[in-house]
Amino acid sequence: MRRGQLLSIDALLSxxxxxxxxxxxxxxxxMIKAEITNLVEWYDRxxxxxxxxxxxxxxxxxxxxxxxxxxxxxxxxxVSSNYPPSLAYNKILGLKERIQDGDPSVIDSxxxxxxxxxxxxxxxxxxxxxxxxxxxxxxxxxxxGAPNNNVNFRLSDSGNSPFDVVCGSVxxxxxxxxxxxxxxxxxxxxDDVVEFIPLETVYVYSRGSxxxxxxxxxxxxxxxxxxGSNLQLRYNAATCQLQFTGIGRVYVQVKAYAPQDVNLTYxxxxxxxxxxxxxxxxxxxxxxxAPNGTLYTYNDALxxxxxxxxxxxxxxxxxxxKKVYKSNLTLTSAFSGVEPIIIGKLKLEIPNYAYLNVTLIxxxxxxxxxxxxxxxxxxxxxxxxxxxxxxxxxxxxTIVKKYSGSKGNVMIPLKDIFPEVNIAxxxxxxxxxxxxxxxxxxxxxxxxxxxxxxxxxxxxxxxER
Numbered sequence: 001m002r003r004g005q006l007l008s009i010d011a012l013l014s015x016x017x018x019x020x021x022x023x024x025x026x027x028x029x030x031m032i033k034a035e036i037t038n039l040v041e042w043y044d045r046x047x048x049x050x051x052x053x054x055x056x057x058x059x060x061x062x063x064x065x066x067x068x069x070x071x072x073x074x075x076x077x078x079v080s081s082n083y084p085p086s087l088a089y090n091k092i093l094g095l096k097e098r099i100q101d102g103d104p105s106v107i108d109s110x111x112x113x114x115x116x117x118x119x120x121x122x123x124x125x126x127x128x129x130x131x132x133x134x135x136x137x138x139x140x141x142x143x144x145g146a147p148n149n150n151v152n153f154r155l156s157d158s159g160n161s162p163f164d165v166v167c168g169s170v171x172x173x174x175x176x177x178x179x180x181x182x183x184x185x186x187x188x189x190x191d192d193v194v195e196f197i198p199l200e201t202v203y204v205y206s207r208g209s210x211x212x213x214x215x216x217x218x219x220x221x222x223x224x225x226x227x228g229s230n231l232q233l234r235y236n237a238a239t240c241q242l243q244f245t246g247i248g249r250v251y252v253q254v255k256a257y258a259p260q261d262v263n264l265t266y267x268x269x270x271x272x273x274x275x276x277x278x279x280x281x282x283x284x285x286x287x288x289x290a291p292n293g294t295l296y297t298y299n300d301a302l303x304x305x306x307x308x309x310x311x312x313x314x315x316x317x318x319x320x321x322k323k324v325y326k327s328n329l330t331l332t333s334a335f336s337g338v339e340p341i342i343i344g345k346l347k348l349e350i351p352n353y354a355y356l357n358v359t360l361i362x363x364x365x366x367x368x369x370x371x372x373x374x375x376x377x378x379x380x381x382x383x384x385x386x387x388x389x390x391x392x393x394x395x396x397x398t399i400v401k402k403y404s405g406s407k408g409n410v411m412i413p414l415k416d417i418f419p420e421v422n423i424a425x426x427x428x429x430x431x432x433x434x435x436x437x438x439x440x441x442x443x444x445x446x447x448x449x450x451x452x453x454x455x456x457x458x459x460x461x462x463x464e465r
Contacts, residue, residue, distance in 0.1 A: 049314035049461040052113045057087065057316055067094035072105035076113065080321050087455060089322035092123055096279045107288050117463050118284045120301045122277035124456040127269040130338050132368040132429045134261035135381045142204050142212040152205040153244040162243040169197040170235050170242055174404040177235050188231045193388060194222045196242055197399060217398055218258040221388050259394040264370055266377045271454045308462035316457045321450035331436040341438065342426040344448040350418055354442035355411040360384040365433025374422035384408045414444065423451060
């Protein structure tokens, strides 16, 4: 090194090497920091869908009874408070209602759960096919009303033949006909009502002319409504045979309801095969789309996903507890579709004093129900025509129970509908009339526990920004 020289060539080279090493270290550090940052962001992004589903499917939410109290939701959760870890059917319905109503607490909770990202959330449940048809039969309606006509109920072309009826099915003005009547001929007066269920085809004649045919196993109502009527009946309780005779001024209405024409449908599509969700929620840029909204559609969600650099998808198949019990229900003539009244599983036998109380408003009215008890599916039908109110239970095309009421009201023992301690479901499937009131005379909810079925949740999370 010369005098006055600060650095030698060796020192300069060493300094350059040190500077290069420091630069490489700094650059490497920045790269590592960037990679770590990207890794953390990726981890958060990769888990946002699963984390969101974890909270929804592993917590009842806060407050945990938000589906009952209707309180503002701090944290949304769908787990049943009483039957964890299963989801609660009522919370799924409650979420749907709150989303449709635009509840801000639900929207804020969903926004927080998604960490401000865009998402589409779908819930799939079993799809049920439930219907009743063929009741009432309106084609059988016979009036005999000429001043000098006589009416014949018979099995052949001659005479007023006795015909076989279901034992115990014959009633006079709503009361079972006394077996002590034997073969005594009873006179019927105006406003008298006779009801019976024939076991064979009965032909109704007037002055030799066939007016109509009543099929077997139909519920038949004969009402005398003319002051000049002269109609008698004879019922033999020992042989279960009924005979009508009539001469002179006879005015009779015959109305029949035939169970052979009743069709009951109860079926469902497993949740794994269901393609249409019961609930779809879409949030894009912090704004939510509800099932009754028009801001975003399914296609809008797909378009937004395509504009995102990443999409995370999560899916869960879980058990769900389902219990429905409506102790009081009012329907109007506008009713259509299917309305569940009871869904669950019985823990104990239903007491004999528990009834399904049905009140039909309207001159002519009828209501159809479908009931499931274990493997058994039956139809429950109530109808009102003038002063007559009846209800029947139909199983496999046969009337197994019949009930008489008055003034549009009829009571059906719940034990007749649900004789087994098993799955219990009751649906109202149709109503014709002015108004319908349904209630149970005893709190069935105390012996009804939820039924378990499957549900499926799907979640897409992305960020269009």
